[in-house]
Amino acid sequence: MSLLERLNDDMKQAMRNKEKDKLTVIRMIKASLQNEAIKLGTELSEDQELTVLSREVKQRKDSLHEFEKAGREDLVEKIRTELQYVELYMPKQLSEEEVSKIVQETVVETGAKSKAEMGKVMAAIMPKVKGKADGALVNKLVQQHLS
Structure with missing residues (x-):
């Protein structure tokens, strides 16, 4: 439907x-x-x-x-x-742990090492979590992983 x-x-x-x-x-x-x-x-x-x-x-x-x-x-x-x-019409939201796992995988995929490469990581992650995770949460987790 x-x-x-x-x-x-x-x-x-x-x-x-x-x-x-x-x-x-x-x-x-x-x-x-x-x-x-x-x-x-x-x-x-x-x-x-x-x-x-x-x-x-x-x-x-x-x-x-x-x-x-x-x-x-x-x-x-x-x-x-x-x-x-x-x-009610949004897809089921991912938990913080699930988003964190996706962030870790994407950081490894992109080879990012510093916060200067945050844009590259965000560009790779957002299509994966579109509608399933809040962008602010993803941003926070990416910053934590790159610091």
């Missing part, structure tokens, strides 16, 4: 169950996917869909951080709820 089909089914279910928040988030995700497809002028591949979903998660995490900093608890709860719904 494609992501759009799953979103449509979940949207219908959310309407039946009168889950207003979930319905709103699903509609936002669908709109983002459709906008990206229009922008590219073609149907989205799974990888492109994952990129859009990752962007949605990142936007919400950034908003969450800003609202927490501003002390806006009403908006913090709203964004947390939205984030939970968006993450």
Whole structure:
């Protein structure tokens, strides 16, 4: 089942169950996917869909951080709820240990020895963990391995 089909089914279910928040988030995700497809002028591949979903998660995490900093608890709860719904459509996230193992393997593959070669390592790792691990976590682990 494609992501759009799953979103449509979940949207219908959310309407039946009168889950207003979930319905709103699903509609936002669908709109983002459709906008990206229009922008590219073609149907989205799974990888492109994952990129859009990752962007949605990142936007919400950034908003969450800003609202927490501003002390806006009403908006913090709203964004947390939205984030939970968006993450339902993301692939299963890798644990820190799994990401660390991938980082170690990639450092060996690339032959990187110092932090100066961090870009080379990151470029090799990110396609492997796309959508399955947070970029900030990967960045932190790469820095630890190269120090």
